[in-house]
Amino acid sequence: MLSLTDVSVSYDGVPAVRDVGLDLPDGQVLAVLGPSGCGKSTLLRAVAGLEPATGSIAWDGADLSRTPTHKRDFALMFQDGQLFGHLTVARNVGYALRLRRTPDAAARVEELLALVGLEGYADRLPGTLSGGERQRVALARSLAVQPRLLLLDEPLSALDAGLRERLAVDLRRILREAGTTALMVTHDHEEAFTVADRLAVMRAGRVVQQGAIDEVWRAPVDRDTALFLGYARVLEGDAAELVLGRAAPAVAVRRSALVLDDAGRLHGTVVGARATPTQVRLVVDVAGLGEVDAVAPLDRRPALGADVRLGVDGSRLAVVGAAPTGQAV
Amino acid sequence: MRRTLALLGLALGPVLVLGVFFVLPVGGMVARGFWPDGGFDPGGVVEVLTRPRTGRVVWFTVWSSAVATLVSVALGLPAAYVLHRLDLPLRRAVRAALLVPFVLPTVVVGVAFRQLLGESGPLGGLGLDGTPVAIVAGLAFFNVAVVIRSVGAAWEGLDPRPAEAAAALGASPLQVLRTVTLPALRPAIVSAASVVFLFCATSFGVVLTLGGLRYASVETEIYLLTTNLLDLQAAAALSVVQLVAITVLLALAARLRAVPDPTVARRTARPRAVRRSDWPQVLATVLLLALVAAPVLTLVLGSLRVGDAWSLGNYRALRSTGEGALLVPVTEALVTSLRTAVDATWMSLLLGLVVAVVVTRRSRTPAERRVRSVLDGFFMLPLGVSAVTLGFGFLITLDRPPVDLRDSALLVPVAQALVALPLVVRTIVPVLGGIDDRQRQAAASLGAGPLRTLATVDLPAVWRPLLAAAGFAFAASLGEFGATAFLARDERATVPVVIFRLIGSPGAMNYGMALAASVVLAATTAVVMLAVERLRVPSLGVL
Secondary structure (H helix, E strand, O other): OEEEEEEEEEEOOEEEEEEEEEEEOOOOEEEEEOOOOOOHHHHHHHHHOOOOOEEEEEEOOEEOOOOOHHHOOEEEEOOOOOOOOOOOHHHHHOHHHHHOOOOOHHHHHHHHHHHOOOOOOOOOOHHHOOHHHHHHHHHHHHHOOOOOEEEEEOOOOOOOHHHHHHHHHHHHHHHHHHOOOEEEEEOOHHHHHHHOOEEEEEEOOEEEEEEEHHHHHHOOOOHHHHHHOOOOEEEEOHHHHHHHOOOOOEEEEOHHHEEEOOOOOEEEEEEEEEEOOOOEEEEEEEOOOEEEEEEEOOOOOOOOOOEEEEEEOHHHEEEOOOOOOOOOO | OHHHHHHHHHHHHHHHHHHHHHHHHHHHHHHHHHOOOOOOOOHHHHHHHOOHHHHHHHHHHHHHHHHHHHHHHHHHHHHHHHHHHEOOOOHHHHHHHHHHHHHOOHHHHHHHHHHHHOOOOOOHHHOOOOOHHHHHHHHHHHHHHHHHHHHHHHHHOEOOHHHHHHHHOOOOHHHHHHHHHHHHHHHHHHHHHHHHHHHHHOOOHHHHHHHOOOOOOHHHHHHHHHHOOOOHHHHHHHHHHHHHHHHHHHHHHHHHHOOOOOOOOEOOOOOEOOOHHHHHHHHHHHHHHHHHHHHHHHHHHHHOEEOOEEOOHHHHHHHOOOOOOOOOOHHHHHHHHHHHHHHHHHHHHHHHHHHHHHHHOOOOOHHHHHHHHHHHHHHOHHHHOOHHHHHHHHHHHOEEOOEEOOOOOOHHHHHHHHHHHHHHHHHHHHHHHHOOHHHHHHHHHOOOOHHHHHHHHHHHHHHHHHHHHHHHHHHHHHHOOHHHHHHOOHHHOOHHHHHHHHHHOOOHHHHHHHHHHHHHHHHHHHHHHHHHHHOOOOOOOOO
């Protein structure tokens, strides 16, 4: 179990990570989600022992501040893999096994390559691989000696969108199968939702919210967090009350939270409509709300200027700042 | 077609200069070996090569250079790491201090080591004076800076993340070094080592002053055969051997430098704070600093002593001609040296700039590319020839029509300019070649003519390297001894030649003057080189 208490890192006096506290139970995957420059990669490097940090980073209660990187038994996987260009795929994957003089390293390498779906790639050089293949090799290399903690630094960000989606699912499966405890940082909430069990949202060096994925998802701690988690708009005050049907300081709504519904509570005028393969995306000027996003099924496409009624899908909105999940700073 | 013609026109100048002052002398030297009396007779060369002394000389050159190269690399690597990767106080000052030996004139290095290891010197008790150990030490002293500079620059630009990835996989610092860092640095280390070996194998001043007649390298042997024994055919034969050996070595180094995957990620790392595990390297660097400082300090202190008292007498004596050793006072030699250096600098700069432009411009047609690559190879020829061979070639070919320069004051500067040429070209070419051609195209598309394009794109990038190259050429010329020793007349001697005369002449005063003159020369070159160092041009000693 990894425990961080009041961890801070600064570069030349400029704080990059401030007073972060996190807990990661064995066997779980925690995603640290935040915009670029929020300090999440620095936090990861501090856990790996690559940045000097204050506060406590401990594993099963034992403080690690005096343990050098190579003795922490954590594997770090970089955004761009950082494969060793002068070694073949098999030698890259078997690197940590050779360091530990593990017997039967060759069999283990084959097993790992099969796990990441790269059988037959053993003798290739990293320079000949595609981006996705490199990341798979990097993953296999990190998993080789079953580290007690796997650190993933934006493992999929360097890949194009389709591949990213597929690899995220693979990554989830592989981590599950190996029973690995992992800490992943990413700026992509879809990736975090796909791979992780728990989520910590980071902004300007601080963890602003953490908890199980659906807890965080259902109750974002503030407006910025909600927007970063993929909510389209945050409505406040009277508007929030109108949508929710009861008093609340703020409500975050997904694009699909408001649905074209003849029995709906809200009245509005359509000011924009655009068809996508699965639904029609509307912009509706609703009395008391202003312009909001809404959706309609593909077979009903209201004309511009039409008066429509909208229903509210309660599962697609979240009350902001309501539940005291995790530390709100 | 017009472009190819323009290229040839631009190249004409350097080609002519190299033709007259390089191909002709070297060709004449080869001819002297194989056609001793007009007819082809390789027997003479074979006879020279089978002499036992020749074998000893070649073997000594090879092993002393190899050992000196190993020592330089072993001492240079820790220092390269410490000075380029760690955040130490006084880092810049130490870097500059360790650079000084490389620019010291070879004769000065020789004198300093004699002063250090000689009977009356601080380390005289070790009995190393006049032994191969002294020569190897002198060569290593001279070349450690090359290793630090070129490997250090590569190390500084090395992406730290693969090493971090290895550490995160459980590799200890030593294992990271062995499995990740050293393989990535291999090209830099091989290239530095081959350059150092080349410098050692062609070192003239150090071996001549420290080895005398007993230990000769090929380079000093050529000199001794020519000046003392007047055996020109033997000298020519040895020159041919050296020419071939160096060319082979250069080709080999180029092959070794090639790596399977050249796309090494470059990202300059911030120097990091010193950790406990860094202490061995830091200590090694401090030790190296002491090793480098010892001869220099002994030299300076020695120059300040007359008899048993502290005195500036040796420096005052520089206005005299010594105890019958010289034809001109040392001060006049210094003026000659500076004048010669100025001439050699503008010559090599002009020549080097034209060569660099010719070599780096992008070729548009296959024909143009072929012409350019032939020219490229041709311009690199002086790299493969030692200064002594060049000086010797000048001596035997440029003394009669069509080119009779025996009495010309330009003979020495021209020779020095050719010696400095590779240095100049190698400083400018990477910068010119690194300019994205699209910058020029952008300027042209905005309406800039060729000259205007040159002024907006090339000049801003190249003026600092150009100044640096001028500094290198000036310093190289000030300290040049190999070619100058052949060519300088006694009444127009340069300071290195004068120093060599002084240490070869009996008398305490002559020796004291040699020390003082060495300090003056060293200080002059050091000032020039430190000025260059401030320009922060990356490549020095990376050939």
